[in-house]
Amino acid sequence: MNLRTLRAFVEVVRQGGFSQAAEVVSLTQSSVSKAVKTLEDELGTPLLSRLGHKNELTAAGEIAYSRALVMLAEHNDLVAQINDLRGLKRGVLRIGLPPVGCGVVFATMFATYRSRYPDIDIELTEYGSKKLRECLDAGEVDLAALLLPIDEGFDYQPVRNEPLMAVLPIGHPLAARASIDFTDLADSPFILFEAGFALNAKILKACERKGVMPKITARSGQIDFIVDLVSAGLGVAFLPRMLAHKHQHAGIALIPLDEPHTDWHIALAWRASAHLPPAARAWLELAREPQRSTGHPD
Structure with missing residues (x-):
């Protein structure tokens, strides 16, 4: 049993198939x-x-999947501790970001980090929150940007809190409102992000609290496309x-969304038991510095 075999098996489970896993592990x-068959034969x-x-x-x-995650995480912790001896002259920042919103929040930070630590390699992983949590569990990333609340077993550092806005077609009957809630939108179809x-989850839980059962007419992982669908009159969407x-x-x-517990509150999370390498600690320190301009109106 070797780590490469375990990683292949984990990615088959995580990605949902052999061809998708092959792209991730570069095989x-x-x-x-063959790697999965070898593991099955061995067990x-x-x-x-x-x-x-x-x-x-x-x-x-x-059982094998849960144990493989632990073994991979322990291996990555070992590598991180050895790299710690090198300080910030060499090393790797392994960070996971969701596709939504993080370009606006973190793009300037990446540029600043690169200028301060030019010899630190940056390995960026992009997934939805569910897969990012799995990557943290497996030790495949040192830090991940996740929405609060953060699961037990992780420590975190808040980064930014943004209220949600309802995005309506300009001709929608409620487009001139000063604020809006899910009861007002009960008859409007929703355009949500992809599963994961x-x-x-924040939107659907808030609807449940109001007794609203939304009709989901479309899903996408691309903000531009979601906004285009709204503009075309297909439904309403919600963005930070x-x-x-x-x-x-x-x-x-x-239109500002007048709903409690729906803020887009993003934080940098890491395993509570993990050894954070200097490259990751430097990123957290940078994130604590005063907010830089994000290019949107106040």
């Missing part, structure tokens, strides 16, 4: 299949039930204020 699909039991194009974990697979984005202002144009109206 051929046949090599990934003497099937780990995946292959039904058509779908792969489901067996009972043994569930933590912002969806800074992103809403950045994507504002004549075809949409931005």
Whole structure:
């Protein structure tokens, strides 16, 4: 049993298939299949039930997957502690960011970090919140940007808090309102982000509290496309204020969302038990410095 085999197995589970996993671990699909088969032979039991194009974990697979995450995390902690001896002259910043909003929040930080620590390599991983938490658990990233509340077992440092805005077609009957809530929008179809984005859960829980059952008419991971769908009259969407202002144009109206517990409150999280290497600690220190301009109106 080796770490490369375990990593291939973990990514097959995480990505939902052999071809997707092969792209992540930079191997051929046949090599990934062989790695999983080798692991199954070594353990003497099937780990995946292959039904058509779908792969489901067996009972043994569930155990193997959870243990593989621990073993990979321990290996990465060992590497981080050894790298710690080198200080900030060399090393790697391994950070995970969700696709939504982090360009606006962190782009300037990346430039500043690079200028201060030119010999630190930056490994950026982009996933939705669910997969980012898995990457943290496995020690594949040292830090990840996640929405509050943060799961038990992680420490975190808050970075930015933004209220949500409702994004309406300019011709919507409520487009001139000073503020809006989910009761007002009960009859309007919703355009949400793809599954795995933590912002969806905040929106749906707030709807549940109001007794609203939204009709979801579309999902996308691309903010530009979501805004275009709103402008075309397909439904209403919800964006953090800074992103809403950045994507504002004549075809949409931005209305403050008057709903508690729906703020986009992003933080940098790490495993509470993990050894944070100097490169990651330097990033946290940079994030604590005064906020830089994000290019949206106050």
